[in-house]
Amino acid sequence: MIQSIITHPGGAHKDDFLACAVLLAKHAVSIFRRDPTEAELADPQVAVVDIGHQHHPELHNFDHHQFPRDADPSCALSLVLQSLGMYEDTKEFCSWLETTEWFDCRGPNDTADWLGVDREAMAKLNSPLDVTLFKAFARQSEHLAGEPVWEVMKMIGTDLVDYVTGLRRRMDEVAKVEKIWEVEIGESKVKVAFVPRTEPLIEDASGGLAWRIKELGLEEEVVAMVYPDSRGSGYGMRRFNDSPFFDFCRLAEEPDVHFTHNRGFIAKTACTDITRLQYLVEKAGTP
Secondary structure (H helix, E strand, O other): OOOEEEEOOOOOOHHHHHHHHHHHHHOOOEEEEOOOOHHHHOOOOEEEEOOOOOEEHHHOEEOOOOOOOOOOOOOHHHHHHHHOOOHHHHHHHOOHHHHHHHHHHHHHHHHHHHHOOOHHHHHOOOOHHHHHHHHHHHHOOEEOOOOHHHHHHHHHHHHHHHHHHHHHHHHHHHHHHOEEEEEEEOOEEEEEEEOOOOOOOOOOHHHHHHHHHHHOOOOOOEEEEEEEOOOOOOEEEEEOOOOOOEOHHHHOOOOOEEEEOOOOOEEEEOOOOHHHHHHHHHHHEOO
16 A cells, blocks of 8 residues: 655656656555655555656556667656556547657657647647646645645546546446447448447446447447437437538437437437337438
8 A cells, every 4th residue: 555655856747747646546645756765665655756767566666767768658657557557548548648658758849740740839738737737746845635736636636547447437338238230321331339228327328439439440430329318218319520421400300309409410319219210310311
């Protein structure tokens, strides 16, 4: 059990800030900004983050600065997430993680080249939130429970952990019941992803289904989704990746369809019969 966290003194960055925040989500302990002792590096009850030149997850040592210069970009946050079994999902669900790794390891110039943008564009991505939080984190040598910065860090870390683990849980629930329909639109056959109503309902089934489509490698084939309506007893229907194959405004006069957006990308129906749902999807198709 981690009893305290040590990270480097001096300037604070997104990497060490978020690595400590994620650890706080699991261990509500004090953070000390100073060099660790040899005894602390050898003590698994002390998490040493972004300092110490050691990566030993069993000892909770999470530094990356000793890695070879040509190693794939990584950072202390990456190492903490790996130790929690969350790294791959976080990298998939949070597109900012890979950019954080690049920026921390390779700096703004190489990161800009990797992103395919001008160096000046990197500065335009900063916000007062980043500047203020990192300055506040760097200003104190100790951060204790109940203090504003510590509480904000714990909130951020908890929100990130909950988002990643919650989305994975929803995707796993969707995977147990999902179906891929083949629907005829004119002379073409297209794929529609479907999640049936369950008891209890899968939380944010449409969001979980959208990520499952990507995980299955079907994002270029699936053109629409049908999923339980969390606000009613029927289903929602919407385009996937704003596919041009569907205009759900075509369903506006159907007696069991109570909502169609005037842009045609979504509709809501009280219908629960699968055959009827498939008919509605086919009718919304634009050959």
